[in-house]
Amino acid sequence: FFLLLLMYCTLDLFLSSSAETLLDDFLLTYTVFMTTDDLCQALLRQYPFTESYIQGGKEDDSDVSCRKRKVLHLVSQWTSLYKDWLHEDEHLKQFLKTIYRNVLDDVYEYPVLEKDLKEFQKILGMHRRHTVDEYSPHRKNKTFFHQFSVKENWLQHRGTVNETEEIFCRVYITEHSYVSVKAQVSTSAQEILKIVAEKIQYPEEELALVTVSFSGEKHALQPNDLAISKSLESSSRMFVYRKDLTDSLSPFSENEELQQRSVRILGINTWDLALELTNFDWSLFNAIHEQELIYFTFSRQGSAENTENLSLLLQRCNEVQLWVATEILLCSQLCKRVQLVKKFIKIAAHCKAQRNLNSFFAIVMGLNTASVSRLSQTWEKIPGKFKKLFTELESLTDPSLNHKAYRDAFKKMKSPKIPFMPLLLKDVTFIHEGNKTFLDNLVNFEKLHMIADTVRSLRHCRNNQFGNEVPSKEHHELKPYVNHLHVIDNQQALFELSHRIEPRV
Template structure:
């Protein structure tokens, strides 16, 4: 064979890297004495390190048998003692847990710790699987995708074998790298599709593996898998063709879009769906789901149908951030950069008058409220849950990591998560809007009864995110102050509402919610703001780096928390969560009229029941 091109050099030379800090769980005294003798012998042969000591928080995995009775080691260890541990003849096993280290050394330990099944090519250790998953979920915190690609190429192409026996070890190392790449691309495929570094990395890795086939014929199966992954990366729609479950998701989504008057254009993550706000007054808007490439005429058609106004009487105006007004033509794109609209969107009549005045007590508002009263509460809960599942099923665990560590800047990696959070806020405001726009006392009482039943149905359908939003909307000050209205609520509904409220009780760190949610079977939608609060608590309560070493213990806790998303999404199509709802209900729920001005909501509340 001819000479093979060398991979790019790593950012740092291996000789300059610090060893990863490993903490060994305490064993019995006899084993401990034996390990100390072995460590001392090895240390005498090794060169002493002059690096300073450092402190790291104690961290370990909790195995299946439980370790409550074990005594924890001290959290403060010097680099010399760590070098003694690494110099022993014993092999690093599941008795060791990564606490901290440089990114390169953590990756090296991860590859060394993998134990592959000879036939299946999968890991045999639960601890290895957990460590690998922790690393893949949280690596953006401490290294870029480009650095990871460079490091993986370096590990695959490194030549550290000289004889026949070491050649087998080299093959095993290459297969471990390929297994890690396979898991990485499978887990993060949505984020990696547009990354040019990943495309170049996959192309280079395929070339290196093909070159190794002559020397390592056992890589033939790995080559086929790698080539398939490479093709999936190049052609973004190929993944949908290989997954029957994904086909079902896309089909359901396309049907729902057709029924709602919007053209299907692929999956949510690929087509970049957004929640579009079209203001029909200065302080209220219609919330609707639309594609990023939606045109002005499509939005006008939806608004005209929802507000029962002829489309020919309406125009779409974008109020720019500088205060100017831009009249959009029918075929103008509303989102020219596929992420943000040209400005705040307003639908006006051609004389620039408002389509609806929310302060006007007229028959139009009464008919609008009566429309909700005529809908079946279970069907409304089904429509709300189906809407939320479209976004929640697109949320990736890594989105929570990006959201937590990149809070002050927008990220293209958190689109689905931000849409779900936005929807939660909108449902809360929608509940307030519906109640406060109802001028008749008897109908307000019926509305509140409706919302209590809808909340109970959302809980029964395991949509806890929407359940919380409805309860918070009813508990908002502008609604809860309506004493005359609440006095008319029947006792059984007050009792039901009180029982539902207990789940939202924040005392004891939301113990009531956590206990109840834990008992629910998957699939289920958690209360996303509380999940983000848990991750933020871990993030702000623990340092990400200790003396320039990655605090991997913290990252394990974060990964363990975000894995809840994966558990909740499990098999939601097979469990029949996506139920069929009536077209009338869906047409209403998908286009909610919302007042987002708190001052306006309080003024409406004061009009309904003035202060004594």
């Protein structure tokens, strides 16, 4: 198979599209049927030793140089596609250095490899001090080449969460409601507390962060403690408790959710709010690697380590949906609740205009949540033009004919744009479950091509970057408001709130 693949991967400037597609299909999906260890070893075997090949009469000099360049082209495409994923693994760094050393050994005999050498210097971040003298072509010691073996699949061991990595951290206010905080693992308890206090409009000095284990054991965090690390280490939930005059701690009760609070969203420009939602979603979407969709679908390891960025965007979509319902159901005044629903309809329309279909879907689904849609008194007071607009927006989420309305509309949108990611994952899963990966012990490349083709749609969405448009200066609090959502994640609790503000007649 590798010989055929390398034959197709010509080095002409005008590389045929079919050859490029074949190579891209393979690089995107090879983890389905082989490990990265297998790929590394196969590539090393395909990079011929000059003396053994020439003396053995297998290939002439020009064939050897061509084969070397084709292997290097494949490695270059591989590293270009995987970018920083490769650089995170020490074994793969060693593999690339091995190939680099081989090119250094061959560059005098095959000057045509000089361009490839420069490419690998960029890949490895080599400095000019790594001169050819360090790796003289006269050094025939190839023991490093022979002994090198990647024993683990690099995608299986990308490491644990490091302290500079950002994750969504849930800080619970009550048993069923929390503030979603996007922060680094190294964030201090004091920084987390400041965000939560501002979010729930409560004096920071009267609050404390507490980790509560599943057995009920409580531990108050000190201001300089690494809050997220502590909660991860003990596999516990993080709560915000109130301090009383004696500094003893007590949790918030569920009923306190309904206490009168200012509905800040009503004073925020809807376009600005939608724009901040789009900026936040784009930062998550743009970080997703195409391979994450493959791993999410095939679940080779059943681990979230390989789908971290994708999981963040999916979590965000779910939290925006819950946020819409939470904001509406925590508003006990009918007139303000009507304003809120109108506000969210406008925000959904703006998200669509900004080509952010992820938040668009989430908001529409939030408005259609059973606990919100049953609020007949609220919906009766929504003006006709808003009801008409909402009906038009709803039509885009219609699942009939395999979501034809959404697909047609999204196809017409220019990039950059953010797709509704759950539907894209559904497409990949449908291909996976409807086709066998192996036919007569051979890899079903038709299936892998269909999957790769679907995954490649991410590239079209990210062809361009969103502009640097920022919300109005008067809404400086908008970013933290959108980045850290206060949600109730329990459907029963949402229904209880719904029946409390509009009891069943």
